[in-house]
Amino acid sequence: MSLAIQAEGLVKRFGETVALNGVDLRVPTGKVVGVLGPNGAGKTTAVRILATLLQPDSGHATVGGYDVVRDPVRVRSLIGLTGQYASVDEDLSGNENLVLIGRLLGLSRPAAKARAAGLLEQFELTEAAGRAAKTYSGGMRRRLDLAASLVGHPQVLYLDEPTTGLDPHARNEVWAVIRRLVADGATVLLTTQYLDEADQLADSITVIDHGRVVAEGRADELKRRVGGQTMLVRPTALSDMDIVERILADLTGVNPVRDNDTGLLTAPVSDPVLLSTMVRKLDDAGITADELALRLPSLDEVFLALTGKPAEEVAV
Amino acid sequence: MTAAVLAPPRHISPAKAAQHGFSLAWRGILKIRKNPEQLIDVTIQPILFLVLFVYLFGGAVAGSTGAYLQNLAPGLLVQNTIMASLSAGVALNTDVSKGVFDRFRSMPIARSAPLVGAVLADIVRYLVAIAVLLITATIMGFRIHTDPGSVLVAVAVLVVAGLCFCWIAVFVGMLVSNPGSVQGIMIAFIFPLTFGSNVFVPSNTMPGWLHAWSDISPVSLLADAIRGLLVGGEVGGPLLGALAWMAGVVLVFFPLAMRAYRRRVG
Numbered sequence: 012m013s014l015a016i017q018a019e020g021l022v023k024r025f026g027e028t029v030a031l032n033g034v035d036l037r038v039p040t041g042k043v044v045g046v047l048g049p050n051g052a053g054k055t056t057a058v059r060i061l062a063t064l065l066q067p068d069s070g071h072a073t074v075g076g077y078d079v080v081r082d083p084v085r086v087r088s089l090i091g092l093t094g095q096y097a098s099v100d101e102d103l104s105g106n107e108n109l110v111l112i113g114r115l116l117g118l119s120r121p122a123a124k125a126r127a128a129g130l131l132e133q134f135e136l137t138e139a140a141g142r143a144a145k146t147y148s149g150g151m152r153r154r155l156d157l158a159a160s161l162v163g164h165p166q167v168l169y170l171d172e173p174t175t176g177l178d179p180h181a182r183n184e185v186w187a188v189i190r191r192l193v194a195d196g197a198t199v200l201l202t203t204q205y206l207d208e209a210d211q212l213a214d215s216i217t218v219i220d221h222g223r224v225v226a227e228g229r230a231d232e233l234k235r236r237v238g239g240q241t242m243l244v245r246p247t248a249l250s251d252m253d254i255v256e257r258i259l260a261d262l263t264g265v266n267p268v269r270d271n272d273t274g275l276l277t278a279p280v281s282d283p284v285l286l287s288t289m290v291r292k293l294d295d296a297g298i299t300a301d302e303l304a305l306r307l308p309s310l311d312e313v314f315l316a317l318t319g320k321p322a323e324e325v326a327v
Numbered sequence: 328m329t330a331a332v333l334a335p336p337r338h339i340s341p342a343k344a345a346q347h348g349f350s351l352a353w354r355g356i357l358k359i360r361k362n363p364e365q366l367i368d369v370t371i372q373p374i375l376f377l378v379l380f381v382y383l384f385g386g387a388v389a390g391s392t393g394a395y396l397q398n399l400a401p402g403l404l405v406q407n408t409i410m411a412s413l414s415a416g417v418a419l420n421t422d423v424s425k426g427v428f429d430r431f432r433s434m435p436i437a438r439s440a441p442l443v444g445a446v447l448a449d450i451v452r453y454l455v456a457i458a459v460l461l462i463t464a465t466i467m468g469f470r471i472h473t474d475p476g477s478v479l480v481a482v483a484v485l486v487v488a489g490l491c492f493c494w495i496a497v498f499v500g501m502l503v504s505n506p507g508s509v510q511g512i513m514i515a516f517i518f519p520l521t522f523g524s525n526v527f528v529p530s531n532t533m534p535g536w537l538h539a540w541s542d543i544s545p546v547s548l549l550a551d552a553i554r555g556l557l558v559g560g561e562v563g564g565p566l567l568g569a570l571a572w573m574a575g576v577v578l579v580f581f582p583l584a585m586r587a588y589r590r591r592v593g
Binding site for chain 1: 351
């Protein structure tokens with residue numbers, strides 16, 4: 012298996028803040044690796060180092076076999092960068108932006124125009140091609156960003172939070188585009204703070220938090236790693252939630268996730284036998300439950316278990 | 328085993344770098360065309376100056392508005408070009424804080440390309456500024472007394488002066504945090520520089536110290552050279568002095584600007 016991106020022990024400090032504290036990343040050629048983490052976990056710093064925009068304080072990384080520090084020009088000729096930071100010129104039209112990038116990449120004027128027209132068509136932007144990018148909707152803007160990063164036929168694509176701030180409809184549009192790219196065999200490094208995005212698009216997921224990799228694997232592996240199953244309890248009376256929370260905590264040794272709106276309490280369990288223990292304990296306490304079950308944990312729970320923070324708190 | 332795919336080049340050749348600069352200059356010119364209002368400071372403002380000074384002070388300073396205009400218009404061309412030269416600094420300062428700059432930096436293009444592009448695009452601003460001022464002055468009664476060749480030389484001298492002075496603004500632009508500060512700092516510098524010269528009034532009415540400075544000021548020397556080239560008079564002496572100043576500015580501020588630029592964009 013050849014690796015398109017290989018990073019080892021990346022460290023980056025900004026003054027007192029340690030943005031990356033020894034991050035390893037491996038992205039096999041032709042695969043999509045999702046880097047998942049809360050705001051400020053170091054995702055963007057990692058991408059900026061791999062895109063040669065920042066130099067690591069220590070550690071090293073190669074893209075397509077070229078070192079990002081020693082051979083930045085070669086790395087740049089292999090990559091396409093898109094997302095919340097790499098962007099387009101808002102004053103120029105969609106078409107002018109793409110032609111400019113084509114020209115910068117050494118295409119002749121006719122070739123740059125043809126490439127721009129093709130990409131605008133592919134990303135359904137032909138109608139808006141002549142309008143200034145600043146008049147585009149959020150979803151169109153991201154599609155233009157994506158198109159801009161594809162002008163040079165990059166071997167490796169960085170998508171840095173490609174759907175952050177988009178409404179669900181626009182997010183679906185961008186996902187559809189990314190799926191098409193992946194189907195065409197692109198190697199993609201995707202950063203996201205949305206679990207479902209990583210789950211939907213990535214072949215494997217690297218979870219980072221506070222500048223460290225806290226877990227990696229396929230989505231189902233990660234789910235299994237967090238103690239296999241999750242116990243759900245919904246007491247009939249909301250006033251019983253405190254007691255049930257304590258019982259569940261005693262039983263599993265973990266602080267349960269509490270949803271005060273739905274009255275649902277969840278906690279990972281390692282042993283399915285605990286379900287019958289739970290039934291008995293609720294009986295003893297004279298508490299009835301509307302719902303009591305075991306299921307595979309959601310990625311949200313995985314996230315909580317790995318980072319100690321619920322995902323909702325993170326994705327503001 | 329032979330390499331099936333040619334490795335991408337490791338460095339950007341100077342020819343490629345120039346091409347990148349030209350492509351980004353094209354971007355700058357497109358942006359001027361889309362937002363012509365960004366030319367206001369080099370079009371409307373000098374026209375106001377021209378009208379205001381000629382009709383308000385012309386009689387007092389030179390005895391007649393017509394005589395004053397012949398003296399003022401070439402000087403205003405100089406002031407205007409120096410004003411126009413701050414825009415490269417503003418444009419770069421605006422650019423580096425934007426996402427599009429990260430895109431440029433993530434592409435296999437010369438690091439200097441955005442800088443070269445901004446400076447080259449400014450030539451268009453200089454030319455527009457010169458044309459607008461010359462046409463307005465002509466409508467008001469300004470007359471060129473030399474030949475077309477001299478006029479071309481005057482325009483060339485002005486453009487080259489702009490290209491030399493712009494490095495001060497680029498340097499400031501790479502040091503301060505926002506475009507407004509670049510403008511503020513540069514205007515606080517350009518106003519005393521251009522008013523403390525023979526552009527608006529003859530130096531011999533000034534107090535001694537200012538008179539002394541005005542005589543060697545790059546603005547006075549340039550204004551004298553342009554006067555010579557447009558309405559007649561001595562050209563060589565003032566032009567040499569002006570060229571010496573321009574070379575000095577480039578020698579000092581080009582390396583400073585490049586260093587600040589490299590530091591800013593990494």
